[in-house]
Amino acid sequence: MPAPDLVTAVVYKPIASEKPLWDFPDGCLAHREVAAYQVSEVLGWNIVPRTWLRDGQFGEGMVQLWQETDPEQTAVDLVPEKDVPDTGWKEVLQGQHDAGRIVSLIHEDTPALRRMAVFDVLVNNADRKGDHILAMAGGHRYGVDHGLTFHNEHKLRTVLWGWTGDELSAEELEGIDRVLEGLHGELGQQLAKLLTAKEIAALPGWDRTGGTE
Numbered sequence: 001m002p003a004p005d006l007v008t009a010v011v012y013k014p015i016a017s018e019k020p021l022w023d024f025p026d027g028c029l030a031h032r033e034v035a036a037y038q039v040s041e042v043l044g045w046n047i048v049p050r051t052w053l054r055d056g057q058f059g060e061g062m063v064q065l066w067q068e069t070d071p072e073q074t075a076v077d078l079v080p081e082k083d084v085p086d087t088g089w090k091e092v093l094q095g096q097h098d099a100g101r102i103v104s105l106i107h108e109d110t111p112a113l114r115r116m117a118v119f120d121v122l123v124n125n126a127d128r129k130g131d132h133i134l135a136m137a138g139g140h141r142y143g144v145d146h147g148l149t150f151h152n153e154h155k156l157r158t159v160l161w162g163w164t165g166d167e168l169s170a171e172e173l174e175g176i177d178r179v180l181e182g183l184h185g186e187l188g189q190q191l192a193k194l195l196t197a198k199e200i201a202a203l204p205g206w207d208r209t210g211g212t213e
Helices: 029-043 111-122 168-181 186-192 195-200
Strands: 012-013 051-056 061-065 076-080 089-096 101-107 133-134 142-145
Touching: 012 029, 029 051, 029 061, 029 111, 029 168, 029 186, 101 111, 111 142, 111 168, 168 186, 186 195
Parallel strands: none
Antiparallel strands: 012 061, 051 061, 076 101, 089 101, 133 142
16 A cells, blocks of 8 residues: 655654663564554544554654644543543542542543553553553544554553443454454455464454453
């Protein structure tokens, strides 16, 4: 697939600047970013902005289309416990502010953000911070910074815990099925070029109930 016109603003993360992490010693962050985009494309939910590999000023790296967010919107917030909305939001946890006040971590209760939570479980996202969710005009939500994904061990770390215990919807199950089917076809071939053998071996461990085998 040809890369977009580079007149468009992009994020560029060269592989040469990467440093091995103690819990992600193998593989390549840039490759996992591209692999996450490939899974997003098969899901059909447009979660990850267009992402690909190419040479740049500092060598080969991950390139991703820049997204202009809506400064008036936020998908994840930290609010005083008394200000947690009654509807439209999920409370994840409470903690104590430096000043001794109790605050609540909350996130939107929207289909767009819930699909991102499903995506994060599929790619075993170990780094879903609030700042990694881009709130776009019109309500769309992009997820970015997927270098810490696809580990062969369970490492899900995310702020999107609000739907824990909920059943998956028919749409979500259909998306998961598309990924599972894709792993035995073109998606699997693409990921094999980007991920380590251990990461690839861990991918098919999904069942239709929404958990890992």
